[in-house]
Amino acid sequence: MQLKELFTDESAVSPVIGVILMVAITVILAAVIGTFVLGLGDQVSESAPQASFSFDFNDSDGVDITHEGGETLEKGNLNVSNSSASVAMNFPEDTVTAGDTAQHTNIAPSGETVRVIWINPAGGGTNTIARATAP
Known part of the structure; x- marks a missing residue:
């Protein structure tokens, strides 16, 4: 070759x-x-929404949770929870926008961490999108 x-x-x-x-x-x-x-x-394609919440704790184990800003959310996809309970958020409207406040009682004893949980509407998962610890 x-x-x-x-x-x-x-x-x-x-x-x-x-x-x-x-x-x-x-x-x-x-x-x-x-x-x-x-x-x-x-x-x-379904990632957790970007939203900001503030927590205002009162003396009777209650908490006021206010949507401070970010994406508009569906009330049915939000829960508030602590270590022993998880309940639906009680915002007044079906859509939650900046400035809306939900009041919850008997959920925030002293030292308890309170979380806002987003439930994926497509199924399959939840995400904690805000949390605070009661004083």
Whole structure:
């Protein structure tokens, strides 16, 4: 075999690259289809909302929780909880916007951590979006 023939023989390059590209496309396609078939695609797009809440604790183990700013939320997707109980938020409207306040009694004894929990409407999970500890 001569040296010139070695550099001009390119017959095996095209099939190897073709096989590598086909395998890569198959793997990517399988991953995308698998994600949506298993239902993980919906959960990826549903992340916790960005919202700010303030807590005003009173002497009778109660707390006033005010939506200070951020995204508008659905009341049905919010709970307030401590270590022993979890109850629905009692905002006056179905949508919670900045300035809305929910009053809760018997949920914030001294030293208790109170959390605002967001429930994913697509199912699958919850997130704590605010927390405070009663004095």
